[in-house]
Amino acid sequence: MSFELLSEPIRRYIRDQRWEELRPIQHAAISKILSTNDNYILASRTASGKTEAAFLPILSQTDFDHAGVQVLYISPLKALINDQFVRVEELCKYLDVPVTKWHGEANQSAKTRLIKRPQGIVLITPESLEAMLVNKPFNVKHLFGNLKFVVIDEIHSFIGTDRGTQLKSIISRLRNPPSPPFRIIGLSATIGDYVEAKRFTGNETGTKVLLDRSAKEVEAQFRYFEGSDSELPLDLVKDLYLETENNKALIFPNSRGRVEEVSVKLKKISDRVQGHSNYFSHHSSVDKDVREYVEFFAKNNRGQNFAIACTSTLELGIDIGTVDEVVQIDATNSISSLIQRLGRSGRRNSEKSRLILYATKPWSFLQSLACWALYQDGFIEPPETNSRPLDILVHQALSITKGSSGIEIELLVNQLKQNCAFEDLSISDIEEIIDHLTECDLFEKLRKEIIIGIEGEKVVNSRNFYSVFTTEDTFKVLSSGSPIGDIPFSPQIVEGENLLLAARIWKIIHVDFDAKRIHVIKALDGKKPSFSGTAASVHGSVRQKMLELLYSKEVFNVLNKASVMELGKLRKEFTPFNIQDFQTERPMRIKDGSVELFTFAGTKINNTIYLLLDLAGFECKLNTPSSSFEIETSATHLRAKWPALQSALQDIDEHLSDLIDKRPQILSFSKWGSLLPRKFQVELLKRKYYDFNEAIKFIDSCKFVENC
């Protein structure tokens, strides 16, 4: 059937691969991509052959004899580009089509070759595309003027994020006439909202979703070990060692510091009992070469067991082969992330995924169980929607103006207005932002034209201009000249102190503040490094499920004895509140001089309620894991004042503007937001950090239930 639709060289490739059959997503993609002109989102679990599902029909249909690049593949990670390059190149040998990697670390002469003779397939990052649009817009026309397909890998990592808005805008800029239209194919294992996914192409009605719901069977087990904030419980580490010693395992402990703690502790035990020594850590602060070695080891070693402790760096599709088991320590923040992590396990197609979920705190355990239960229900939290990306507009306005070396104001406004990333912003919004940028010397007006201003030059000529996310300043850690990693400066960075990094223990012998270098030697004992960061946000549906679990009688066969007991304890603790309506009723515990209010709401609603309580003069503390407020007041007083929390909304804009004055770092979630007029900074804060509409609904409907 669909096999017959493919071109001869592609059929030969499939025969040479000795595939017994095409996977369901491949059948669907081949027949749909070849028989229609629609855009497609291919949603199917990890390792189900999505890359081939896109490329087999694309390569069959495309005539590569035309000048210009025919297919553009966009990836969120350089490492993923390097992996996919090998796969796609193998496939393209059958067609004699050249494939070029284009990212910051890709070979320069290959790029130069492509510019001399634009053809074939290019694999690129959004930031590299941005850089090209800014610095060499003529190359964009020259290379991509004849594009037939754009493939976006791991598209869920872009949907609903700032980086996604940037990419949407870039793709819209590539479509600038007179270029002929190209089709978009998005690939993902986890899509939480199909409408948002379709909108991502800029043409919702012309985009279809091909979905293969079949999931790999998962064998899961929850284990509970009560622990403290500082270190993991020893029993947990021992149990984890026994669990993973004869396996290939990926361990996700949720933070870089914990990653180091886990890998070093496991390695110590292993040294003592003469187990294998393949314990690694993998996260953003580990040196790139060290990380690549770890990836290489995992992928290419035969038979040897290993354990890699990692953060979300190993969550996306980097090819490390599959592992025997995935271990999660304390709760995942989202179901989407749980699915990505699960996808790493289960060696062969037929084999089950194996997942061990440890927890060290009651609320973390409950959150983990809630994510698991929602996953079992087939639920994935929807992405954020950002219909007014004011800050990204600032960035794109600067980028377009620099790229065209000055532009007529009217043309700039129209280009931004017609860009699908900004369709919900009005002409007057755009004009207001441009005027403000001009007042701040980021732009300069020359009659009808706009050019980059004095302050703007500093911004657009910086190497840091091309991305829309912020990163912290780091020090390079070196051992006899070889890089181990990059860590943010903290009070712990003092000569003589020991620290853990890249699964090893080091002693700091010298800190060079000018060169931002930390020189270390090997040591025997040390502390996990402290990394600053912001907690990932938790969706309301997860918190809602946590509440339901407290009052359900459901028995989970995935829990070990200790976690059954922990769930029992939590349920018993909340029995006296006797919540009946999970939508509106919330437990309120009366204490001596204070009340504890459990909102079971998502991060943004909690942020908003915190602000409103503060504005109403309440002293309060938000405990994130339990989603509860400790408020220094009496229940009667809180009940009386509660509906009036809304009164602060009358002049909320002034309150927020004051807040920005007092704590400018509250806008640090947005790299380009600081360049907006104040009015729009306030709006950004309202949309991205708070959620007043939902918070008001919550306040209106919320009924406190006290323990009796």
Place this chain on the structure above:
DNA sequence: GACCTGCTGCGGTTTG
């Protein structure tokens, strides 16, 4: 107590 992601172009010198 808290994740992750990427990244000029040019001129000059050295190397194969």
